[in-house]
Amino acid sequence: MKINENYLNLKDSYLFATVGRKTAAYKAAHPEKDVIRLSIGDVTRPLAPAVIEAMHKAVDDMSRAETFHGYGPDQYCYGYDVLIDSIKGSYAKKGVTLSSSEVFISDGAKSDCGNILDIFSEDNVVLVPDPVYPVYLDTNIMAGRKVIFADATKENGFLPMPDESVRADIIYICSPNNPTGAAYTIEQLKKWVAYAKKMDAVILYDAAYEYFVDDTVHARSIYQVEGAKECAIELCSYSKTAGFTGVRCGYTIVPEALIRGGHSLNRLWARRQSTKFNGVSYITQMGAAAVFTEEGERQIRENIDYYRRNAKTIADCLDELGIWYTGGKHSPYIWLKCPDGMDSWTFFDYLLENANVVGTPGSGFGKNGEGFFRLTAFGTHENTERACARIKALLKK
Ligand code: MLT
Numbered sequence: 585m586k587i588n589e590n591y592l593n594l595k596d597s598y599l600f601a602t603v604g605r606k607t608a609a610y611k612a613a614h615p616e617k618d619v620i621r622l623s624i625g626d627v628t629r630p631l632a633p634a635v636i637e638a639m640h641k642a643v644d645d646m647s648r649a650e651t652f653h654g655y656g657p658d659q660y661c662y663g664y665d666v667l668i669d670s671i672k673g674s675y676a677k678k679g680v681t682l683s684s685s686e687v688f689i690s691d692g693a694k695s696d697c698g699n700i701l702d703i704f705s706e707d708n709v710v711l712v713p714d715p716v717y718p719v720y721l722d723t724n725i726m727a728g729r730k731v732i733f734a735d736a737t738k739e740n741g742f743l744p745m746p747d748e749s750v751r752a753d754i755i756y757i758c759s760p761n762n763p764t765g766a767a768y769t770i771e772q773l774k775k776w777v778a779y780a781k782k783m784d785a786v787i788l789y790d791a792a793y794e795y796f797v798d799d800t801v802h803a804r805s806i807y808q809v810e811g812a813k814e815c816a817i818e819l820c821s822y823s824k825t826a827g828f829t830g831v832r833c834g835y836t837i838v839p840e841a842l843i844r845g846g847h848s849l850n851r852l853w854a855r856r857q858s859t860k861f862n863g864v865s866y867i868t869q870m871g872a873a874a875v876f877t878e879e880g881e882r883q884i885r886e887n888i889d890y891y892r893r894n895a896k897t898i899a900d901c902l903d904e905l906g907i908w909y910t911g912g913k914h915s916p917y918i919w920l921k922c923p924d925g926m927d928s929w930t931f932f933d934y935l936l937e938n939a940n941v942v943g944t945p946g947s948g949f950g951k952n953g954e955g956f957f958r959l960t961a962f963g964t965h966e967n968t969e970r971a972c973a974r975i976k977a978l979l980k981k
Contacts, residue, residue, distance in 0.1 A: 590728040599718045599948040600624045606932070607942050620971045622898075622959045623942045625762065625916060627827040629890055632883035634874040635826065642870035653866040656689075661854055662863025663689035663835075667873040671835050674876040680807040686839050686850065688857060689864050689872075691832040693792045693821035698723040699860070700788060700817060700836065703852040704754060711752035713744055715763055715949030715956075717790070720756040729754075737952055742766040742910060742919065746779035755780055758790040759803055763949045763958045764919040765911015767802045773809045780815040786844065787816040792834075795825045795888050797914045813839035817849070824916065824962075826875045826884045833864050833872040891916050894968040895961035901972035905979050916961040919946070923979055931957050939974035 597605070603623050611619055631639075645651035656662030668687045675682050690696045697719050710724045714733040724731050732752065734744035742764035757776060760767040768776075780787045789806040797804050806812045821834035828834075842849045864872075874880045895912040902909045902920055909920035922931040928945030935941050935957075946956030961968065 588726065590726050593725050594722055598722070599944070602948070603932075603942065603944055607936070610936055617940050619936070619940045619942060620963070620967045620974075621942045622963050622968070622971055623944045625824065625960045625962050626829050627824065627887075627891075627962050628964045629827050629887040631827050631831070631871070632875070632880055632887065634877060634880035634883055635871045638874035639867050639871040642867040645870075646866065656863040656866065656869070658858065660684055661688050661857040661861070663687065664866070664869050664873070667869045670873050670876040675805065675807070675837075678804050678808060680805055682807075682837060683840065685854075686837055688836045688838060688853065689869060690819075690834045690836055690861075691864050692823055692828075692834040693790060693819040693836075694719055696819050696834065696836045697788070697790065698726075699856070700819070700853070701727055701729075702856050702860075703849060704786070708753035709751060710754045710756070711750070711785075712756045713758075713761075714951060715742075715946060715953035716756070717758055717762045718949065720758075720788075720790075721950075724754075733950070735952055736761075736764060736766070738908075738910075738921075743768055743772065745772065746776055748779065748782070752783055753785050755785050755787045756790070757787055757806070758792070760793040760796055760915035761911075761917075762790075762793065763917055763944065763946065763953065764956075765913070765915035765917040766919075767797060767914040769801050770803045770808050771801075773803050773806055773812075777806070777809045777812045777815060781811065784844070785815065786842070786849070787812075789816050789818045791818055791820045792824050793915055793917075794820065795884070796892070796916055798892075799914075802914050807837070807839075813841040815842070817842065817853075822872050822875060825888075826872070826880075827887060828872070831868055831871065833868050890965065891961045894963060894965055897965070897968050897972055898959050898961060901976055904976060907979070912961065918959045918961065920957050920959065922946075922955050922957050925955070928954055928957055935975070935978070939971070939978045941971045941974055 668684050671687050672682045710729050710731045712720045713736045736742040736744050743766045794804040806816045818837040822828035838850045838853045898918045899912045912918040928947035932945045944958040946953030
């Protein structure tokens, strides 16, 4: 027996696990301290009433033989029509037409980000931005793939553009971006689509934060770019859109037009999912199907506005302190320059110990994140205000 030695090439713990462990150690040593977490992007608003109502009804369905559901329908890898249709409807509002066979229901974007790699050969070269959501990098290290980086820096607004002298087969794009909050415009994405086509590469586009885009210039889906269906898979989630971090539901779009090596990636993915996945629970899918109803959408937008208000509170605080930051506009993340030239982990400790506020060190997302720090707007408004008051008191000169 041999283990997968690629695992030995990973950092010894997942970034948010390290942050969690350090926070827990501080709290154990200082039980009297009231620590506020603005670190992991976990939501705090409850599920929308329309979602709760749909889930209650689904629970009742499960209690009667006539309306009980076992495995989901296998036609679309266990996704129910009502949910698939609502996702298609939400894409139609962005000007994107999808067929039902292109929509795969998942238990969230993080799982599918890792799972989708099953359908790609291990000798593909993977291009990820730096800084990067650690899942893109770690899942490829686990598979032993060669990973190269596109530098996202203050100078390019944390939005790297393609470099035609670099060869890549799998390209990760997350927009609005985790961790930097920077968002690509549809015009900018056209260049990535052209590059991917030239390389015969596939873009894995993570749209988990698309509901935070608040204009029509920035992209909400890569398929807003013409021709993207021939080169991109899109991953999305109800976690940040509708507060499903604890419920687990998302969707992955694999277009029928996506062919590589003469094979349909849609078919390969359907084959993978029907073999290794048994679908998302009926109750969860019925709740998710309520998200894009008129009532559901109005309610989730209220929650998004609530988080936007938090982002503004953090931005105002940093403005007052004269600290450089980006994000927060089309995104729930604020990406700031650590004050006084501190490195990311030094600032993490400084903030934790002196303001009892937890954020995420930028260097945990890659070398270009060194000297930067991420705060999330997903906390409660009360905690966000309290955290900002403490940060101001600590850093005001
Ligand atoms: C984050 O804080 O980056 C996210 O919550 C991670 C995730 O969505 O998995």
